[in-house]
Every structure is written in C-alpha cells, then in structure tokens.
Amino acid sequence: MRTLFSTVLTVLKAAGVDALMRRLIHLLSISVALAIGAGAAQAHPHVWVTAASELIFAADGSITGVRHAWIFDDMFSTYALQGIKTRKKGVYSREEMAPLAQTNMESLKEFAFFTFARVDNKKQKFADPIDYYLEYKDAALVLHFTLPFKTPIRAKQLALEIFDPSYFVDFSLQKKDPIHLVGAPATCTFAIQRPSDGTTIAQKLNEDTFLNGANANFGAMFANKISVDCP
Amino acid sequence: MTTSRQIALSCLVIAATCLVADGALHDALAQNPFGGARAAPDAQVGGIVGWLLMKQSEFYRQMSSTIRAAKADGSAVWTLLAISFAYGIFHAAGPGHGKTVISSYLVANEETARRGIALSFVSALMQSLIAVLIVGIGAWLLNVTASTMCGAERVIEIASYTLIAAFGIRLVWTKGGSFIGAARSFYGRSTPHMAPVLANAAALHPGHDHHPHDHGGPGHHHHHHHDHASAHATVLHEHGPGHVHPEPHDHHHGHEHDHVHDEHCGHSHGPEPAQLAGPGGWRRGLSAVFTVGIRPCSGAILVLVFALAQGLFWAGIAATFVMGLGTAITVATIAILAVSAKGLARRMTASREGSGALLMRGIEFGAAGLVLLFGVGLLLGYVAAERVTCF
Numbered sequence: 001m002r003t004l005f006s007t008v009l010t011v012l013k014a015a016g017v018d019a020l021m022r023r024l025i026h027l028l029s030i031s032v033a034l035a036i037g038a039g040a041a042q043a044h045p046h047v048w049v050t051a052a053s054e055l056i057f058a059a060d061g062s063i064t065g066v067r068h069a070w071i072f073d074d075m076f077s078t079y080a081l082q083g084i085k086t087r088k089k090g091v092y093s094r095e096e097m098a099p100l101a102q103t104n105m106e107s108l109k110e111f112a113f114f115t116f117a118r119v120d121n122k123k124q125k126f127a128d129p130i131d132y133y134l135e136y137k138d139a140a141l142v143l144h145f146t147l148p149f150k151t152p153i154r155a156k157q158l159a160l161e162i163f164d165p166s167y168f169v170d171f172s173l174q175k176k177d178p179i180h181l182v183g184a185p186a187t188c189t190f191a192i193q194r195p196s197d198g199t200t201i202a203q204k205l206n207e208d209t210f211l212n213g214a215n216a217n218f219g220a221m222f223a224n225k226i227s228v229d230c231p
Numbered sequence: 232m233t234t235s236r237q238i239a240l241s242c243l244v245i246a247a248t249c250l251v252a253d254g255a256l257h258d259a260l261a262q263n264p265f266g267g268a269r270a271a272p273d274a275q276v277g278g279i280v281g282w283l284l285m286k287q288s289e290f291y292r293q294m295s296s297t298i299r300a301a302k303a304d305g306s307a308v309w310t311l312l313a314i315s316f317a318y319g320i321f322h323a324a325g326p327g328h329g330k331t332v333i334s335s336y337l338v339a340n341e342e343t344a345r346r347g348i349a350l351s352f353v354s355a356l357m358q359s360l361i362a363v364l365i366v367g368i369g370a371w372l373l374n375v376t377a378s379t380m381c382g383a384e385r386v387i388e389i390a391s392y393t394l395i396a397a398f399g400i401r402l403v404w405t406k407g408g409s410f411i412g413a414a415r416s417f418y419g420r421s422t423p424h425m426a427p428v429l430a431n432a433a434a435l436h437p438g439h440d441h442h443p444h445d446h447g448g449p450g451h452h453h454h455h456h457h458d459h460a461s462a463h464a465t466v467l468h469e470h471g472p473g474h475v476h477p478e479p480h481d482h483h484h485g486h487e488h489d490h491v492h493d494e495h496c497g498h499s500h501g502p503e504p505a506q507l508a509g510p511g512g513w514r515r516g517l518s519a520v521f522t523v524g525i526r527p528c529s530g531a532i533l534v535l536v537f538a539l540a541q542g543l544f545w546a547g548i549a550a551t552f553v554m555g556l557g558t559a560i561t562v563a564t565i566a567i568l569a570v571s572a573k574g575l576a577r578r579m580t581a582s583r584e585g586s587g588a589l590l591m592r593g594i595e596f597g598a599a600g601l602v603l604l605f606g607v608g609l610l611l612g613y614v615a616a617e618r619v620t621c622f
C-alpha cells in the first residue's frame with residue numbers, strides 16, 4: 001500500500017501538481033504508513049480463562065512439563081457444551097465430554113496451547129498434550145491437560161508465559177495460588193507477573209528477575225509471566 | 232480562499248487519517264509474515280484502543296449475568312438490550328473488516344453518504360440475521376454441537392473473504408483503468424500547454440513524449456471535451472473501452488453509470504444522489520454489503536447459544552439485532568467520514584482540471600486496492616480478523 005501511495009505521489013509530482021496537492025498526498029501516505037507500521041490493535045476477547053498451572057519436576061530436579069487447569073467463563077462454557085448429549089440433564093461426566101476435550105486439544109495445538117516457555121530467551125518445545133479431560137464444576141467448564149517438554153528443562157531459570165497473542169482469549173491467573181512447583185528441589189523459587197495490574201508479585205524473589213537477563217524482553221502486556229529459578 | 236482551503240485540507244486529512252487508521256489499526260497484521268516469532272503486542276493496550284477493548288469486554292461480560300437475571304426478572308431484558316446496543320457500538324469501533332471494506336468501497340465509487348448509511352445498516356442487519364439463522368437452525372432446531380456450528384462459520388468465513396478479494400479485483404480492474412486513463416489524458420493534455428519546466432521534464436523522459444503522438448487523434452478529442460465537461464467526464468469517456476474487459480455484469484453497470492455521468496457532468500460538478508440511485512448502483516452496493524454481511528460476529532453467536540441454553544432465545548435474538556443496530560451506527564459514522572473526505576477532496580480539486588481528476592482517480596484506485604488487499608490478507612491469514620470460536 002505504501003508503494004501504491006508513493007506511486008501516486010510520484011505520478012503527481014511528475015505531473016507538476018502544486019504544493020498543496022503534494023502536501024495532501026504526502027499526509028495521506030504518511031497516515032497510511034503510520035497506521036500500518038503501528039500494527040496496533042487486533043482482536044478483543046470473547047473467551048475468558050482463569051488459569052492455574054503446575055510445573056512438574058522430575059526426581060533429578062529437571063522440569064518435565066506444565067499441567068494446566070483452565071476455567072472457562074460462563075458464556076463460553078455454555079457455548080462449548082451446546083449439543084453434548086448427557087444421561088442426566090445439566091450433569092456432564094468426564095466420559096461424555098471426552099470428545100470435546102479431544103477437539104480442544106486438536107484446536108489448541110494451532111495456538112501452541114497459549115503456553116510459551118523460554119530458557120535463555122530460547123523457545124522450548126512442548127510435546128503433544130497428555131492427561132487431558134474436561135470437568136464441569138460450578139456451572140463452568142474446566143479444561144485439564146499436561147504439556148510435557150520435548151526435553152526436560154535443566155536450566156537454572158525458566159520463563160513461562162500464558163497468553164493469546166491475538167487477544168481473542170483473555171487469560172488471567174487464578175487469584176489465589178495460581179502456580180505450584182510440584183516435586184521441586186527446596187531451593188527453587190518462582191515469581192509471577194500478572195497483566196492486569198502490571199505489578200510484579202514477587203513471592204520469594206524480587207522483580208529484578210524480570211529486569212535482568214533473559215526475561216527482560218518479554219513484552220506482551222497481557223501475558224501472564226511466570227519465572228522459575230533453581231539456583 | 233487560502234484559509235478556507237486550508238481548513239478544508241485539515242478536515243480532509245483528519246477524516247482520511249481516521250478512516251485509514253481505523254482500517255489498518257484493526258485489521259493489522261496478525262502474524263509476522265516472515266515466519267518469525269509473533270511480536271509481543273505490547274504497544275496495543277492503552278490509549279483509545281485499550282479503552283475500547285476494556286469497555287467492550289465490560290459490556291460483553293455483563294451480558295451473561297444479565298441473561299441469567301432475566302430468567303427470574305423479565306425487566307432485566309431491557310438492561311440486556313441496553314448493554315447489547317452499547318456493545319455493538321464499541322464492537323464496531325474495534326476490529327472488523329466490515330467497515331474497512333464498506334468505507335473503501337464507498338470511496339472507490341461515486342457513492343453518497345446517504346447510501347453509505349443505508350449500506351451500513353443493511354450489512355449489520357444481515358450479520359445479525361445470519362447469526363440468528365446459524366444458531367436457530369444449528370442449536371435450536373438440530374441441536375448440533377458447537378464444533379459443528381463452528382465448522383459452518385468457518386465455511387462462511389472463507390466464502391466471505393473470497394468474495395471480498397473477488398470484489399476487490401473487480402474494483403481494482405475498473406478503477407485502475409480509470410486511473411491510468413486519467414494519467415494519460417493528463418499527460419496528453421498538459422504537454423503542449425506546459426511551461427518549459429515540464430517540456431524539459433518530458434525531454435528527459437522520452438516515454439512521455441510518445442503520448443501526444445500516440446494519442447494524437449483521441450487526444451484532441453479529449454481536449455475539446457475537457458474544456459467544457461468536468462474532469463470526470465473526460466476520464467470516464469476516454470476510458471470507456473477499458474470497461475469492456477471485465478465480466479459481463481461489471482461492464483454492464485459500469486457502462487450505464489458512465490454514460491449517465493458523461494451527460495450530466497458537462498454542467499454539474501458531481502453526480503446528484505438521484506443519478507446514483509439507479510438499479511445498477513444499488514445492486515453494486517449490495518454486493519459490497521453481501522461480501523461482509525454473510526460473516527456473523529462470534530460474539531453474537533455466543534450470546535445466542537447462551538440465551539438459548541437459558542431458555543431465553545428470544546431475548547438473545549433481540550439482543551443480537553440491537554447489537555447490530557449499534558454496529559450499524561458506528562459503521563455508518565465511519566462511512567460518512569469516508570464519503571465526506573472524498574467529497575472535500577473533490578471540491579478542492581474541482582478547479583484543477585486534469586490534476587484534480589488524476590488525484591480523484593488515484594484516491595479511488597487506492598481505495599479499490601485496499602479492498603483487494605484486505606480480501607487477500609484475510610484469506611491468507613495475514614490480516615487479523617475476529618476469530619471463529621472453535622476450541
């Protein structure tokens with residue numbers, strides 16, 4: 001588009017159009033360039049997820065995967081359950097929802113399960129999810145699944161982010177104890193940074209964890225950032 | 232004169248910026264096309280956009296609780312309608328390809344603000360209707376699962392994007408022809424009259440020199456026409472043959488339209504609304520609306536399914552149409568902005584014969600290109616649109 005406008009501009013310049021016209025076209029092309037360059041807002045959320053996640057440690061102290069429990073909002077829960085046949089009205093068993101959980105796993109793969117892990121600013125790969133199922137609790141759908149790392153993480157520091165880059169899904173960490181380190185060595189600590197308030201809730205570490213080193217580049221404002229340190 | 236022109240210029244620039252920013256802001260590049268990591272969208276939250284997102288989320292989240300409340304207390308339906316209306320207004324101000332396509336279409340063609348409003352309302356109404364039909368048939372009548380409905384939405388989505396791209400190709404074809412025509416007639420006309428400066432320029436670019444010779448015969452004709460008729464007439468008249476190439480319909484409407492123009496523009500500065508209200512014009516406008524209107528809003532589908540599950544499907548339907556009304560108001564406002572910006576540009580350039588026409592054709596061509604770009608971008612996934620709720 002920029003090319004298009006500059007072509008128009010060139011044509012007009014060559015044609016000897018007066019200064020006013022040139023200015024107008026110039027301003028137009030600038031505004032187009034700015035608007036595109038800014039690449040601003042995309043979608044807005046239609047789905048809300050309240051997340052609680054666990055980092056699973058092996059006996060040797062390496063991190064083997066992330067276990068999520070995502071609670072969907074009222075509206076999406078109802079939508080997702082539309083057309084699911086149940087023996088008893090309003091009661092959904094794990095088996096009855098198994099096909100839906102399967103669909104969830106297949107669809108979420110396209111979005112990398114909205115879970116992004118980095119070590120030394122290098123993306124860590126996840127294998128296909130395991131132990132996935134849906135639960136219907138307090139009129140809300142809860143999706144449980146575990147993402148194993150392709151290779152267990154042995155690094156001293158791991159940065160984990162949970163968010164949707166296109167912001168169709170709004171993720172927020174559960175208010176109380178959203179993160180657990182399961183089977184972690186006693187020296188391991190973690191810190192959480194939530195998107196909404198923008199403040200760092202340093203549980204054991206201070207916020208320098210984010211400001212120094214590899215984690216400093218993490219920019220997504222609505223990402224939920226979790227930093228795990230095992231010195 | 233200078234002051235009023237400056238005011239007009241500022242207004243135009245502001246309006247154009249709004250229009251362009253609107254389209255580009257919301258249909259911004261979704262992914263890094265170079266295949267790298269997705270850029271963290273940190274610059275997006277905050278400012279007006281952040282506020283819009285926040286307001287929208289607020290209204291949207293209130294909908295489910297209000298529908299639940301309406302089960303016990305019927306008067307809550309009024310609250311639901313109010314929220315839906317507000318959501319519609321804010322929603323349309325947010326991301327969406329609809330207004331980009333409609334506004335660009337209006338700018339690319341000689342459309343009136345009144346028609347812009349009408350088209351905005353028709354497209355919003357159509358979107359609401361499609362949403363109600365999908366949920367009505369899918370969930371209420373057939374009781375299919377969400378993923379089945381979602382499959383239908385995806386098919387519709389691809390159809391919509393394909394149609395936008397096709398519509399864009401058609402616009403680019405016709406408007407590109409007019410633009411080239413305007414450029415040619417401008418060069419052809421200006422060379423002999425021009426001051427030494429331009430004569431020198433022509434000498435430097437031998438390519439330009441050819442024009443007067445090549446088009447010697449018809450060139451003369453243009454001159455003649457030009458002096459009496461407005462810039463439009465010249466361009467369209469000259470470019471008549473160019474319109475033969477597109478598909479039959481296109482050619483048909485185009486021709487009808489152009490002839491009308493030719494006859495009237497001799498004395499008036501622009502087409503009157505009445506001239507545009509011909510059957511061909513409306514059909515063309517409605518095809519623009521159809522390309523965007525067939526794709527329902529994901530939010531409306533969610534609200535409808537939720538309302539159905541609560542046994543208040545009718546309230547969901549009412550909310551969907553009210554939401555559409557809100558959307559239409561915003562889209563119509565943007566459409567009016569687009570049309571008035573172009574009108575201002577036309578008035579400003581009316582005194583400049585050849586260059587004015589060239590500028591107008593350039594703007595139209597640019598708007599046509601925008602429609603094509605969005606269609607292709609949406610189809611290839613480079614332009615972010617509202618995602619279909621399939622998880």
